[in-house]
Amino acid sequence: MPRYNAKANKPGQYPAYPQRRPSPKKIWSYTAAAGCLILILLAFTSSPVPNANGAAQHLHPFGPTAHQPPPERNSTRSGEARWYNHWKWLNPFSDSITDDDSRSVLPPPRERPPIYAFYDTDGEKDEKVKAAENTLLLIWRRAWWAQGFRPVILGKAEAMNNPLYERFQVRKTERALGTELIRWLAWGQMGTGILSNWLVLPMGPYDDHLLSFLRRGEYPKLTRYEGLGGGFFSGDKASIEAALAQALDSTDLKDSKSLLELVPSKTFAVDPKPSSIAFYDSSTLADQYKPISASLTDSKADGLLDLSELITSHLHLTFLNTFPSGISILTPHRSRSLIIQYPAITLAKALITCPSSPIPASCPPNNPKCIPCSSMRPLPLKTPEVYTNASTLFTIGTLPHPYSLASLLAKTKTLSIPHVRRNTARDPWLTSVTLETLGPLLSGYDRIVSFKEIVASKTSFSRGLWLVAEESPVEESSALNRRELEWHFGFAIPAYNTSTTALPLSNPELKTSAITAALADPQLYPASSDDGEKVESLGEKEVRHQRELLAHSVSVLDLDRTGKMGKWKGRRRSDNKGGEVVSEERVRDATEAWHLADTEAWRFVRAWGARGRLERKRWEDEERRFAGGGGEGWGRWFDR
Numbered sequence: 001m002p003r004y005n006a007k008a009n010k011p012g013q014y015p016a017y018p019q020r021r022p023s024p025k026k027i028w029s030y031t032a033a034a035g036c037l038i039l040i041l042l043a044f045t046s047s048p049v050p051n052a053n054g055a056a057q058h059l060h061p062f063g064p065t066a067h068q069p070p071p072e073r074n075s076t077r078s079g080e081a082r083w084y085n086h087w088k089w090l091n092p093f094s095d096s097i098t099d100d101d102s103r104s105v106l107p108p109p110r111e112r113p114p115i116y117a118f119y120d121t122d123g124e125k126d127e128k129v130k131a132a133e134n135t136l137l138l139i140w141r142r143a144w145w146a147q148g149f150r151p152v153i154l155g156k157a158e159a160m161n162n163p164l165y166e167r168f169q170v171r172k173t174e175r176a177l178g179t180e181l182i183r184w185l186a187w188g189q190m191g192t193g194i195l196s197n198w199l200v201l202p203m204g205p206y207d208d209h210l211l212s213f214l215r216r217g218e219y220p221k222l223t224r225y226e227g228l229g230g231g232f233f234s235g236d237k238a239s240i241e242a243a244l245a246q247a248l249d250s251t252d253l254k255d256s257k258s259l260l261e262l263v264p265s266k267t268f269a270v271d272p273k274p275s276s277i278a279f280y281d282s283s284t285l286a287d288q289y290k291p292i293s294a295s296l297t298d299s300k301a302d303g304l305l306d307l308s309e310l311i312t313s314h315l316h317l318t319f320l321n322t323f324p325s326g327i328s329i330l331t332p333h334r335s336r337s338l339i340i341q342y343p344a345i346t347l348a349k350a351l352i353t354c355p356s357s358p359i360p361a362s363c364p365p366n367n368p369k370c371i372p373c374s375s376m377r378p379l380p381l382k383t384p385e386v387y388t389n390a391s392t393l394f395t396i397g398t399l400p401h402p403y404s405l406a407s408l409l410a411k412t413k414t415l416s417i418p419h420v421r422r423n424t425a426r427d428p429w430l431t432s433v434t435l436e437t438l439g440p441l442l443s444g445y446d447r448i449v450s451f452k453e454i455v456a457s458k459t460s461f462s463r464g465l466w467l468v469a470e471e472s473p474v475e476e477s478s479a480l481n482r483r484e485l486e487w488h489f490g491f492a493i494p495a496y497n498t499s500t501t502a503l504p505l506s507n508p509e510l511k512t513s514a515i516t517a518a519l520a521d522p523q524l525y526p527a528s529s530d531d532g533e534k535v536e537s538l539g540e541k542e543v544r545h546q547r548e549l550l551a552h553s554v555s556v557l558d559l560d561r562t563g564k565m566g567k568w569k570g571r572r573r574s575d576n577k578g579g580e581v582v583s584e585e586r587v588r589d590a591t592e593a594w595h596l597a598d599t600e601a602w603r604f605v606r607a608w609g610a611r612g613r614l615e616r617k618r619w620e621d622e623e624r625r626f627a628g629g630g631g632e633g634w635g636r637w638f639d640r
Helices: 024-046 129-145 156-160 166-167 177-192 207-215 236-248 282-288 290-298 300-320 338-351 402-410 418-422 428-433 444-457 482-489 509-520 538-556 584-593 595-622
Strands: 083-085 102-107 114-118 150-154 192-196 200-202 223-225 231-235 269-271 277-279 326-329 393-399 463-470 570-572 581-583
Touching: 024 192, 102 393, 102 428, 102 595, 114 177, 129 150, 129 200, 129 300, 129 482, 150 595, 156 177, 156 463, 177 192, 177 236, 200 236, 231 236, 290 300, 326 338, 338 393, 338 402, 338 463, 338 482, 338 538, 393 595, 402 418, 402 428, 402 538, 402 584, 402 595, 418 584, 428 444, 428 595, 444 463, 444 595, 509 538, 509 581, 538 584, 581 584, 584 595
Parallel strands: 083 102, 114 150, 114 192, 223 269, 326 393, 393 463
Antiparallel strands: 192 231, 200 277, 223 231, 570 581
């Protein structure tokens, strides 16, 4: 018998290991299983793809990107940020919860219910008309965002994903009704929310009853509103789909011009005409704003630009009428820290400046008895050292870091630990601001809780704007510039320009002159401060010195342009007596430890503002993907 060679012989080649062939029955079984698997794969790939809500979503690989329905309420997102969202945010000191001195505890973010507007990109449009419409879309988005909503602009792509779209395609309708049904199909695909025309805008206070109800995001009935026609609806997904199905099954579909004509009257709950929502439709323009209507007839592009200017002026006027008592600029320790208030003063003067309007002294359509803006009787500006809790008064507060305030009060860059502990009172900023409301006996531990409620509670956060002195809102390079502030207020802020205060100013000397002129306004400051110290107008030399002190404090804190705290450089210097060599880091840490409540307030306000900016940026980045599929079609309806 021949020897077995492992290299020359493989299993199945040697007589002892004969190769076994499958039987014909097994071959047939394997073939049938492979065929079934192929059929299953073909059936799956040809069927509609379910979306997040389980509804069928047909694939359109070459069409524009479509929005997905909003996620469920209990979904969360994680991100790298120096704050922690927790319901125990009113705890006096955040580090007792986070175990991190630099992380602030903020209240959980408020849910922003979606509000949808449909913008039709089909058909050719003049570039000027398209640009004017994009301006109006930006105004619409900014106004509703400031009121606590999440504005979303829909297109035909969302309507095509609706399962009822196939039924709509086989029906013949008038062009106007077809556009309205596509608008409703897009809304039905997104689900529960608000459907708005992009010429419907909020023109009322933040705490208005209707706006507060809509912000809850719960709409038990499909509702329309008197005086708004087909421009504004709210409802849940089931009611929207039921109304759409009734309309598409109606025998009068071919001859009707509106969806309201196709469904029974009991389909909608009808609410009274809202006092806080304005609709600039064609009938309103022809009745109340005839110059705009005539301009639209002559040139649609020019008429839309005039309309956008009119709407912006009405949004600004609504703000001025909401706070008839004026704007309060908190100025504690004003005799030595006036430089901190310059951004707030510039902003406040811009807010009380009457906006330009194609129809001066006109009122919003929902408030014909408004008080028109007048340059002869501007909204009063107040500069108290204490906070006043009033619903008719808007407050702008600028918080300096304890190191910055200590440097300004001492009028020196070279702070020392003994000076901080022996010559400075604890928590001077917070104590001064809350002195009238809380009295002189409470500690910083008690004051910080009340201050957090002023900044972030549901009842008062819309009546104020809180800034940190180290992040100027008037600098274009700042994380909080004027454009960001416009999203806070909901309208474009007029530029406050005179011969000496034009912004931005690149020349440092010209900017020093502008700041000196702004701070020397006698109408802003009384003859003496609340502590009895005489307030004198600052000269350019003093303004320049305070600017240098504040700039040095920013460098010590090492804040970059995005407002993030950088790494310490390890700078070292001698103390005031020329003896012990100390690092500025130790002085900063000692200042924060000595003024715990002021430090907590500064970090809280800084984190509160940063979270709001981050929330808007993420929303804008998300919506940018749907702007006509990469920015084309719908144009740039984003702020630039």
